[in-house]
Amino acid sequence: MDIRVPLIAPSVLSADFACLGEEIRAVDKHGADWIHLDVMDGHFVPNMTFGPVVLKSLRSYSKLFFDVHFMIEPVDPFIEPFVQAGADQISFHIEAGPHAHRSLQHIKSFGIKAGIVLCPATPANAISEVIDLVDNILIMTVNPGFGGQKFLSSQLAKIRAIHEMVQKSGRSIHISVDGGINVQTAPLVIEAGANVLIAGTSIYGQPDYGQAIDALRGTKK
Ligand SMILES: O=C(CO)[C@H](O)[C@H](O)COP(=O)(O)O
Numbered sequence: 534m535d536i537r538v539p540l541i542a543p544s545v546l547s548a549d550f551a552c553l554g555e556e557i558r559a560v561d562k563h564g565a566d567w568i569h570l571d572v573m574d575g576h577f578v579p580n581m582t583f584g585p586v587v588l589k590s591l592r593s594y595s596k597l598f599f600d601v602h603f604m605i606e607p608v609d610p611f612i613e614p615f616v617q618a619g620a621d622q623i624s625f626h627i628e629a630g631p632h633a634h635r636s637l638q639h640i641k642s643f644g645i646k647a648g649i650v651l652c653p654a655t656p657a658n659a660i661s662e663v664i665d666l667v668d669n670i671l672i673m674t675v676n677p678g679f680g681g682q683k684f685l686s687s688q689l690a691k692i693r694a695i696h697e698m699v700q701k702s703g704r705s706i707h708i709s710v711d712g713g714i715n716v717q718t719a720p721l722v723i724e725a726g727a728n729v730l731i732a733g734t735s736i737y738g739q740p741d742y743g744q745a746i747d748a749l750r751g752t753k754k
């Protein structure tokens with residue numbers, strides 16, 4: 534995996550929800566690699582977004598990889614509805630319950646990719662027993678629930694530790710980072726080992742989405 538070429542995953546949390554389909558089409562047209570979709574329940578995190586019905590409607594706006602970030606508890610009852618709605622990957626929080634192993638197996642049984650997410654307070658080794666089952670490890674660089682928060686540089690050491698764990702596993706696992714990712718913080722997380730940059734404000738908060746995506750990727754137009 535070439536960490537010099539990060540994948541860019543715009544987070545629709547910062548998009549205009551009144552025209553979410555068009556917002557997704559726009560970043561697709563401007564070179565996004567994945568579409569990051571935050572699912573919040575008002576229980577695991579103090580905010581709410583959308584369920585599978587909305588995801589299903591959005592599916593017709595882009596063929597890009599739909600990267601679904603569950604911030605919900607419980608996880609298991611919502612896996613199948615989101616798979617049926619068109620998720621390509623579901624990543625859920627290790628903090629959301631005691632049965633992460635079973636939930637990962639459940640996601641993979643549908644033939645889609647499975648990921649695990651760590652809150653800032655959770656140590657890297659919390660996922661050591663499930664690393665063999667994951668396609669994606671998402672390290673939160675803010676506390677989950679809201680866009681537009683300040684990047685927590687304390688998470689850089691965790692990104693390094695996870696990168697080392699991934700190297701040792703010998704498996705091809707994406708290392709995603711989410712929260713406060715912009716042109717200042719992107720080089721830091723890439724250097725630490727991340728290869729998927731999830732970004733809400735620094736893409737959807739900019740007037741030119743294409744320029745914002747290129748800037749994050751480190752290329753020039
Ligand atoms: O999972 C999330 C929040 O819980 C979002 O994906 C994340 O916050 C993106 O927003 P920003 O780039 O503005 O920080």
Ligand SMILES: [Fe+2]
Binds near residue numbers: 544569571602711731
């Ligand atoms: Fe997210």
